[in-house]
Amino acid sequence: MASHSSSPVPHPSSGGSEGIFRKDRDPSSRHYRPVHSLPDVCPKEPTGEAARGLCEGPSVVADQHRWTVYNSKVNLPAALNDPRLAKRESDFFTKSWGLDFAETEVMPSFYLPNITKEHFGPYLQETAQREKIHERCKNICPNKDELDAVSSITNNHDKSRTELEQVPKIFMKPDFALDDPTTFNAVLPWSHFNSAGRKSSRDMASSRLLQEKLSHYLDVVEVSIARQISLRSEAFFHAMSSQHELQDRLTETARAVAVLRGRTAAIERIMCEGPLRALRQALTRSNCARLHNKLKLMAAVHQSQPTVQLLLSTSEFVGALELIATTKEVLQQELQGIHSFRHLGSQLCEMEKLIDKMMVEDFSMYSRSDLSRSLEDDGQVMEKDRLESLVFGLLRQRKLDFLDIYSDEMILAAKSIVTQSVVDSVSQIEEIDTDIVTKLADQMRLMTFPQWFELLKSVFENFILFLKRIKATLSVVRNVVLEALDSNQKSRLLERAAAAAGGLAEAPGTPLNQGEAELAYLTHEGLFISDALNDAQLNLGVGGGQEQSSTVGPRQALSRLDGCGSDSASGTTESSSSREHALQPGGATGISSSEDMMPSDLELGRVANNIQELLYTASDVSHDRCVKVLMARAKDGSLERLSSAEFVFLSQAVEGFVRDTEELCCRRSVSLRGALQSQANRFVHRFHEERKTKLSLLLDNERWKQAEVPAEFQDLVNSIADGRITLPERKPQGTEERKPSDYLHIDGQKYAVVGTVLLLIRIFLEYCQCVNDIPSISTDMLTRLSDLLKHFNSRSCQLVLGAGALQVVGLKTITTKNLALASRCLQLVVHYIPVIRAHFETKLTPKQYSVLRHFDHITKDYNDHIAEISAKLVSIMDSMFEKVLSKYEVKAPMPSACFRNVCKQMAKMHEALYELLPEEQAQMLFLRINASLKIHLKRQLARLGVHHDGGPQHGLVTVDVAFYTENVQSLRTLEKLDLNMAEIWEQKR
Numbered sequence: 009m010a011s012h013s014s015s016p017v018p019h020p021s022s023g024g025s026e027g028i029f030r031k032d033r034d035p036s037s038r039h040y041r042p043v044h045s046l047p048d049v050c051p052k053e054p055t056g057e058a059a060r061g062l063c064e065g066p067s068v069v070a071d072q073h074r075w076t077v078y079n080s081k082v083n084l085p086a087a088l089n090d091p092r093l094a095k096r097e098s099d100f101f102t103k104s105w106g107l108d109f110a111e112t113e114v115m116p117s118f119y120l121p122n123i124t125k126e127h128f129g130p131y132l133q134e135t136a137q138r139e140k141i142h143e144r145c146k147n148i149c150p151n152k153d154e155l156d157a158v159s160s161i162t163n164n165h166d167k168s169r170t171e172l173e174q175v176p177k178i179f180m181k182p183d184f185a186l187d188d189p190t191t192f193n194a195v196l197p198w199s200h201f202n203s204a205g206r207k208s209s210r211d212m213a214s215s216r217l218l219q220e221k222l223s224h225y226l227d228v229v230e231v232s233i234a235r236q237i238s239l240r241s242e243a244f245f246h247a248m249s250s251q252h253e254l255q256d257r258l259t260e261t262a263r264a265v266a267v268l269r270g271r272t273a274a275i276e277r278i279m280c281e282g283p284l285r286a287l288r289q290a291l292t293r294s295n296c297a298r299l300h301n302k303l304k305l306m307a308a309v310h311q312s313q314p315t316v317q318l319l320l321s322t323s324e325f326v327g328a329l330e331l332i333a334t335t336k337e338v339l340q341q342e343l344q345g346i347h348s349f350r351h352l353g354s355q356l357c358e359m360e361k362l363i364d365k366m367m368v369e370d371f372s373m374y375s376r377s378d379l380s381r382s383l384e385d386d387g388q389v390m391e392k393d394r395l396e397s398l399v400f401g402l403l404r405q406r407k408l409d410f411l412d413i414y415s416d417e418m419i420l421a422a423k424s425i426v427t428q429s430v431v432d433s434v435s436q437i438e439e440i441d442t443d444i445v446t447k448l449a450d451q452m453r454l455m456t457f458p459q460w461f462e463l464l465k466s467v468f469e470n471f472i473l474f475l476k477r478i479k480a481t482l483s484v485v486r487n488v489v490l491e492a493l494d495s496n497q498k499s500r501l502l503e504r505a506a507a508a509a510g511g512l513a514e515a516p517g518t519p520l521n522q523g524e525a526e527l528a529y530l531t532h533e534g535l536f537i538s539d540a541l542n543d544a545q546l547n548l549g550v551g552g553g554q555e556q557s558s559t560v561g562p563r564q565a566l567s568r569l570d571g572c573g574s575d576s577a578s579g580t581t582e583s584s585s586s587r588e589h590a591l592q593p594g595g596a597t598g599i600s601s602s603e604d605m606m607p608s609d610l611e612l613g614r615v616a617n618n619i620q621e622l623l624y625t626a627s628d629v630s631h632d633r634c635v636k637v638l639m640a641r642a643k644d645g646s647l648e649r650l651s652s653a654e655f656v657f658l659s660q661a662v663e664g665f666v667r668d669t670e671e672l673c674c675r676r677s678v679s680l681r682g683a684l685q686s687q688a689n690r691f692v693h694r695f696h697e698e699r700k701t702k703l704s705l706l707l708d709n710e711r712w713k714q715a716e717v718p719a720e721f722q723d724l725v726n727s728i729a730d731g732r733i734t735l736p737e738r739k740p741q742g743t744e745e746r747k748p749s750d751y752l753h754i755d756g757q758k759y760a761v762v763g764t765v766l767l768l769i770r771i772f773l774e775y776c777q778c779v780n781d782i783p784s785i786s787t788d789m790l791t792r793l794s795d796l797l798k799h800f801n802s803r804s805c806q807l808v809l810g811a812g813a814l815q816v817v818g819l820k821t822i823t824t825k826n827l828a829l830a831s832r833c834l835q836l837v838v839h840y841i842p843v844i845r846a847h848f849e850t851k852l853t854p855k856q857y858s859v860l861r862h863f864d865h866i867t868k869d870y871n872d873h874i875a876e877i878s879a880k881l882v883s884i885m886d887s888m889f890e891k892v893l894s895k896y897e898v899k900a901p902m903p904s905a906c907f908r909n910v911c912k913q914m915a916k917m918h919e920a921l922y923e924l925l926p927e928e929q930a931q932m933l934f935l936r937i938n939a940s941l942k943i944h945l946k947r948q949l950a951r952l953g954v955h956h957d958g959g960p961q962h963g964l965v966t967v968d969v970a971f972y973t974e975n976v977q978s979l980r981t982l983e984k985l986d987l988n989m990a991e992i993w994e995q996k997r
Contacts, residue, residue: 168235171228179225305342309335309349316359325367325401332356332363364405368413371398375414378481379421383473389480399488403615406607411485411618415625418478422629425470426637433463452640457654460641461661467637468665471630475672478626486619493612627673631680634665638683648690652774655691656781659684681784688785695778696792699771700799706764707803708816712826714924715763719746724769725754728840733776733847754839760924765833768800769840776847786851787859793844794862797837801869804830809876824881824917828924831877838870878933881921886940888913893944898954898961903971910941911975918979927981938976938987946992956993965992 116122178184178194186192196218237244312335319328339346339353378390389395402410434440434451437459452460607615641647650658662684670676720736727736751758752766775793779786807813808830811822819826845863852859889910896906917937921930954961969989977983 168232172232175225175228302342305338306346306349309338309343309352313352313355313359320363320366324397325363325370326397326404328363329360329401329404332360360405363401364407367398367401367405368407368410371402371410372413372417374398375417376420378477379417379474380424383425383470383477389484392484395481395484396488399485400492403489403492403612404606406611408607408611408615411615411622414481415622418622418626419629422471422474422626422633425474426467426633429463429467429470430637433459433466452637453643453646457646457650461654461657464634464637464658465661467634468661468668471634472665472668472672475626475630475669479623479672482619482623486616489612489616489619492606493609493616496606496609496612623673624675627669627675627677628679630669631666631677634662635679635683638662638680638687642687642690645690647687648694650691652695652778652781655688656778659688659782659784685784688782689788692778692785692788692792696796699774700796703764703768703771703796703800704803706767707800707807710762710764710807710813711817711819712762712808712813712822712829714750714760714829715766716748716750717752717761717766718748721766721769722749722752724773725752728773728843729755733773733843734780735770735773735777752836754836757926759832759836760829761833761836762829764800765836768837771796772840772844776844779848779851783851786848787856790848790852790859790862794866797841797866798869800837801834801866801873804834805873805876809873809880823920824884825920825924827877827881828921831874832924834870834874834877838867838874841867841870878936881917881933882936882940885913885917885937886944889941889944893941893948896945896948896952898949898952898964900964902964902967904964904968907968907972911972914976915979918982922980930981931985934976934982934985938985941972942989942992946994949992950994 178191184191186195312331316328316331319325319331336353336356339349339356343349374391374395381390399410402408430451433455437455440451440454452463455463638647647655647658662680666677666681724736727734750760752761753759772793775789775796779789807816808822808826813819813822813826841863845860849857849860892906892909892913896904898904914934914937918930918934921933925933949955949965952961954965956962969992973987973989976987977985
């Protein structure tokens with residue numbers, strides 16, 4: 009039974025639907041309910057968060073004469089307190105409140121201790137004994153009143169049960185019905201009556217007996233019912249009185265509700281119908297204005313295709329793409345669902361694809377015409393505006409591979425440059441018949457080196473102009489890409505600023521008072537009154553402003569999308585969420601959509617990098633085509649047969665072209681340098697082989713006699729001494745010739761040389777000159793020069809020390825003069841090795857200094873060879889001393905013939921070496937010869953038994969020694985030579 013304090017009108021529960029409601033817990037809440045709980049008087053769905061609560065239940069005013077959920081007599085407490093709990097459906101909650109509803113275990117409180125049975129242990133122990141005594145006393149001495157009541161109830165119950173048992177069971181059945189023949193026959197047994205229809209006394213007695221029996225059964229049942237009523241009379245009468253009181257209060261409440269509803273209906277009729285009618289008219293006007301705007305927008309969209317065709321006729325690809333994009337955005341956002349425009353979107357897409365193909369073809373034609381035009385034209389970019397428009401259009405359509413088209417055209421143009429240059433050069437040479445020799449490579453091989461060299465320089469000049477043109481064009485393309493990148497960044501900043509401004513515009517305004525708030529929630533057509541008034545004023549202003557303009561373009565129409573919402577009359581089905589998205593700052597507006605079609609910053613950065621890579625590719629292609637020209641000439645080995653001066657000219661031209669391209673393209677291309685290096689290696693090989701062969705021929709014909717030194721060789725060594733490691737320029741014919749000299753004067757020393765060494769000096773100067781002209785071959789040339797110097801050393805050793813000159817040249821013998829002259833020539837080469845090393849060191853990088861160790865090995869080999877020659881000279885005298893002094897006898901006359909012969913040989917040796925070796929070397933050599941003499945003399949004196957004892961033999965030996973000393977010291981440059989002849993005597997122990 010409902011409580012008296014409960015509200016007569018239940019309210020819907022917040023957790024479920026399907027007609028399940030709950031009552032208010034607080035009786036006073038109906039008098040102080042907040043404004044937002046007022047029901048909505050409009051059946052349509054309101055907008056906004058505050059209006060959502062208005063549609064949670066029916067209107068008590070508009071729906072008061074029909075059945076609503078408020079007429080339901082079952083509420084949530086009644087449903088939950090259903091006595092038939094076992095029969096209730098098991099899925100009651102999930103069916104009513106959704107599958108997400110489930111009974112969950114309540115987490116225990118963290119602030120309360122966990123109470124267990126052990127906490128009650130002490131209390132149970134204290135009360136256990138008392139409970140046992142209480143139970144024992146209760147069983148022993150029961151309560152008298154309880155016994156009397158129990159016995160009375162038991163007796164009455166037993167008596168009534170006995171009386172009720174007299175009543176047949178058929179009357180107790182729940183399906184008892186007299187209209188059932190079986191039941192009727194069981195209650196009124198017709199067998200007791202006369203079947204023939206005659207009424208006998210027996211039948212009357214049976215009928216009377218049956219009537220009394222049924223009356224008795226009725227009395228028993230009535231007595232039992234009266235007894236039960238008497239037992240429960242107090243509760244029954246209490247319930248009846250409460251029911252009467254409840255009915256009275258419900259009547260009063262219904263009367264109060266009727267009065268309230270009447271007043272509310274009067275308020276609605278008097279105060280609301282007029283304002284709502286005004287709002288409807290304002291909304292109708294707004295809808296008409298929006299419909300008019302939409303019709304004008306449709307007219308502008310209808311004119312988009314002819315406008316696109318007009319723009320394409322003037323090659324305005326960017327403008328056409330902008331118009332197509334704007335039209336597509338308008339179709340998707342504002343004109344979606346318009347039946348007349350159902351094919352326009354696909355037509356615009358096809359037109360956009362056509363524009364893509366047209367732009368690609370136009371860019372290809374532009375690239376071809378720009379790269380194939382005459383190189384003599386000015387360096388200005390051809391049709392710069394057209395190029396910028398094409399590049400921006402391709403970027404906008406994400407055709408980021410347009411640089412590949414330019415690259416292909418660039419490669420074809422580079423080939424045509426070489427072809428045209430060869431054709432122009434061959435046309436000026438009458439010796440080449442182009443009808444017979446058709447291949448360009450064969451034509452180039454028929455040219456002389458000056459003609460081919462002029463062709464190569466012409467190709468270099470053309471490629472420099474070609475690269476300048478490409479760089480200028482790519483600079484324009486790069487500027488367009490950078491502008492697009494800058495535009496992307498600026499658009500993002502504008503979007504952020506618009507988002508910030510939108511956030512400020514959505515800030516809550518001044519709160520309304522209670523009365524204004526109540527009126528604000530009275531809505532019509534899903535809009536608040538305040539919003540409707542503002543919207544009406546806005547549309548009036550927009551409509552007035554639009555009347556001033558007769559034509560509206562797509563871009564202008566798109567900019568007014570914020571003022572044109574969804575219209576029911578236009579046939580669109582745009583949702584409120586999409587409208588809200590369209591109104592958001594930075595949403596799907598024309599500008600932001602256009603920016604979204606542009607490539608991202610990362611993609612634009614890649615395009616910028618590809619532009620730089622394309623410039624690198626242009627440099628590489630130019631170098632590769634020049635390599636083709638170089639290799640075509642070098643196929644028959646003509647470049648290897650060039651003179652050093654011609655190859656130097658070629659190297660300088662190539663290096664100049666490479667430097668120019670590096671400055672222009674900031675790219676170090678290696679193909680042309682590699683081809684030149686390959687030819688330089690072949691040139692160095694031929695250069696070295698020619699000079700090595702020439703040196704071998706000179707050595708094989710060298711008779712190892714002192715040669716006269718021409719004045720030009722003296723000038724050559726003088727220029728080396730002055731630091732000029734180059735070949736002097738050839739003097740013109742007719743100049744006065746100077747007489748040659750016998751020696752080569754270098755740093756105050758005289759060098760007696762053979763003719764081969766003079767030519768060797770000129771040869772290694774040619775190596776140094778070649779390194780000056782071609783620095784890239786320094787390491788290779790150094791290796792070849794070291795090989796040449798080693799060859800000279802080893803071959804001269806074979807010819808002189810090995811006596812190979814006897815068979816090669818036909819010398820009768822290798823004299824001491826030949827040996828001394830060879831030693832002096834070797835010393836001259838050793839003198840120039842540090843000079844050569846210093847020169848090559850200036851041409852090498854620090855990482856290449858390791859190859860300079862070849863000069864150290866060569867210097868050691870040369871010094872060893874010089875030492876071997878000196879040892880050979882000493883050994884010649886040593887063998888003579890051994891032969892002569894072995895026959896020495898100490899006897900008169902003095903000086904002895906042996907020492908006379910020794911002095912004679914010493915004089916011959918001095919005569920042979922005096923003019924060839926410098927004074928210091930001659931003195932050192934004769935000191936070694938004198939040491940050899942002392943050894944053999946000391947050994948012979950020891951064999952003869954002559955001692956330093958002042959005897960006659962000692963005196964004779966002293967005379968010979970004095971004779972020998974006087975003769976040796978009389979020779980030139982040996983006057984001060986300390987012979988120390990006292991060492992011939994053995995020291996006494």
